[in-house]
Amino acid sequence: MEHFDLLVIGSGPAGRRAAVQGAKLGKSVMVIENRLRLGGVSVHTGTIPSKTLRETVLNLSGWRERGFYGLSYRVKKDIEGKDLGARLRMTLNHEIEVLEHQFARNGVRTFGGMARFLDTNRVCVTAHDGDETVFGFDHAVIAVGTTPYRPPHIPFNDHSVLDSDSLVSEPRVPRSLTVVGAGVIGIEYATIFSALDVPVTIIEPKETILDFIDREIVEEFTHELRQRGMTIRFGAKVEKVEVDEQGWAVSTLADGRRIRTDMLLYAAGRSGATEGLGLENCGIVPSDRGRLKVDPVTFQTNVRNIYAAGDVIGFPSLASTSMEQGRIAALHACGAPMPPAPQFFPYGIYAVPEISTVGLTEQEVRNQGIPYENGIARFRETSRGHIMGLESGMMKMIFSLETRKLLGVHIVGEGATELIHIGQAVLNLGGTLDYFVENAFNYPTLAEAYKIAALDAWNRMPHNVPVANIE
Numbered sequence: 001m002e003h004f005d006l007l008v009i010g011s012g013p014a015g016r017r018a019a020v021q022g023a024k025l026g027k028s029v030m031v032i033e034n035r036l037r038l039g040g041v042s043v044h045t046g047t048i049p050s051k052t053l054r055e056t057v058l059n060l061s062g063w064r065e066r067g068f069y070g071l072s073y074r075v076k077k078d079i080e081g082k083d084l085g086a087r088l089r090m091t092l093n094h095e096i097e098v099l100e101h102q103f104a105r106n107g108v109r110t111f112g113g114m115a116r117f118l119d120t121n122r123v124c125v126t127a128h129d130g131d132e133t134v135f136g137f138d139h140a141v142i143a144v145g146t147t148p149y150r151p152p153h154i155p156f157n158d159h160s161v162l163d164s165d166s167l168v169s170e171p172r173v174p175r176s177l178t179v180v181g182a183g184v185i186g187i188e189y190a191t192i193f194s195a196l197d198v199p200v201t202i203i204e205p206k207e208t209i210l211d212f213i214d215r216e217i218v219e220e221f222t223h224e225l226r227q228r229g230m231t232i233r234f235g236a237k238v239e240k241v242e243v244d245e246q247g248w249a250v251s252t253l254a255d256g257r258r259i260r261t262d263m264l265l266y267a268a269g270r271s272g273a274t275e276g277l278g279l280e281n282c283g284i285v286p287s288d289r290g291r292l293k294v295d296p297v298t299f300q301t302n303v304r305n306i307y308a309a310g311d312v313i314g315f316p317s318l319a320s321t322s323m324e325q326g327r328i329a330a331l332h333a334c335g336a337p338m339p340p341a342p343q344f345f346p347y348g349i350y351a352v353p354e355i356s357t358v359g360l361t362e363q364e365v366r367n368q369g370i371p372y373e374n375g376i377a378r379f380r381e382t383s384r385g386h387i388m389g390l391e392s393g394m395m396k397m398i399f400s401l402e403t404r405k406l407l408g409v410h411i412v413g414e415g416a417t418e419l420i421h422i423g424q425a426v427l428n429l430g431g432t433l434d435y436f437v438e439n440a441f442n443y444p445t446l447a448e449a450y451k452i453a454a455l456d457a458w459n460r461m462p463h464n465v466p467v468a469n470i471e
């Protein structure tokens with residue numbers, strides 16, 4: 001039986017980072033992956049495919065230029081599934097090559113098959129041909145991610161009724177689309193297809209969406225979606241989905257309304273991929289949605305030499321945070337000093353338009369009783385926004401009245417997921433409003449919105465001292 005210092009199950013962002021970190025600390029590392037190729041959900045069906053699809057749609061549809069050339073402007077007239085698929089395959093192959101090279105460079109071993117714990121120091125791996133191999137380990141990281149939740153009453157056929165995995169396996173442009181579930185994945189795909197002028201209906205049982213995002217930003221966002229003709233039904237529950245004779249999906253809502261569309265994307269959550277992992281053999285109990293509980297600082301499960309990281313431990317379920325969790329788990333497992341965890345992580349929603357946020361929302365600031373002031377900038381107020389023909393986009397910054405410290409940045413609009421990192425840096429370094437007022441920003445840029453929003457807040461801050469160069 002081969003024995004490893006660190007055994008990682010799953011090669012998605014959490015597993016990949018854990019493995020490379022362990023190898024960099026001189027440990028023997030084995031990664032077990034049950035897909036035919038490395039990369040996890042992130043590379044094969046999640047982050048990379050959805051963002052590639054988004055980029056393809058925005059480029060081919062000429063979306064970013066419509067502010068200038070009008071709503072009927074197109075770069076390519078008839079956009080088909082094969083246009084979307086071609087770029088997906090190229091990006092995916094490139095991503096996997098980079099990952100394989102990274103593992104090879106760092107001496108990380110990989111083995112294909114389904115891992116199952118035999119006890120707290122051994123796993124059995126069933127390869128695709130049925131062969132079984134047992135590996136021993138000192139420490140293990142469970143980074144198995146999630147699979148789409150597929151309730152039995154939904155007639156998935158992977159053509160007209162799909163989940164987010166099947167949507168990208170053979171992408172096609174539907175004539176109309178229903179999206180069930182307005183979580184991040186549902187919202188992203190709904191808005192991406194809407195940018196292709198596909199009529200889209202979103203159905204969400206709750207009365208609100210994206211509850212971890214600042215309410216003002218969500219209101220701005222939903223207003224924009226409605227303006228461009230999307231139908232959003234909050235507080236509506238799907239009772240039944242059927243496929244009719246023409247192969248279209250027919251959803252019946254609890255109040256009797258029916259919605260018939262060429263395609264239905266069911267995006268009502270994901271479950272931890274812990275089934276068949278043999279957790280019962282080592283005394284770890286997953287939740288009913290397959291999620292694992294860990295120590296939030298070390299990422300250890302209740303079994304101290306077995307760690308869990310990434311989507312399998314739940315919120316925020318992002319590739320970005322999964323990587324960091326995997327790295328911290330490996331550092332702890334290998335007895336290396338752990339860096340202090342940053343207080344605030346950025347969140348990005350790659351809808352059309354993008355949303356990104358870091359720090360406290362206005363609701364959180366109020367709940368904590370912190371006296372605060374907001375500053376708002378509209379992208380159309382920036383010269384870069386004029387040049388780009390932007391009609392929408394907004395940044396909101398929140399500052400403490402007492403310390404002038406930045407408390408949160410919330411952005412909706414073009415480039416939000418990149419712009420946020422300026423706010424993230426200032427926030428995590430404990431910076432104040434004065435940083436934005438006193439420093440020069442490249443001109444013309446969208447980042448200038450930081451200065452505009454900071455000055456907007458400054459105008460209302462008490463005991464202001466005169467600031468030079470304010471127009």
Ligand SMILES: Cc1cc2nc3c(=O)[nH]c(=O)nc-3n(C[C@H](O)[C@H](O)[C@H](O)COP(=O)(O)OP(=O)(O)OC[C@H]3O[C@@H](n4cnc5c(N)ncnc54)[C@H](O)[C@@H]3O)c2cc1C
Pocket residue numbers: 009010011012013014015016032033034035039040041042043045046047048050051113114115116143144145146164185273276277309310311312317318319320321322348350
């Ligand atoms: C449509 C979609 C869009 C997304 N967009 C974004 C985004 O824009 N930004 C972002 O940050 N995040 C995004 N995410 C989330 C991101 O993909 C996940 O957070 C990330 O993939 C989680 O990484 P992970 O390492 O936990 O596991 P995963 O990436 O899920 O990988 C786990 C791997 O483990 C394998 N595995 C499972 N069980 C076993 C076993 N028993 N033995 C061996 N192997 C096993 C699985 O096959 C899989 O390959 C998106 C997700 C989806 C679905």
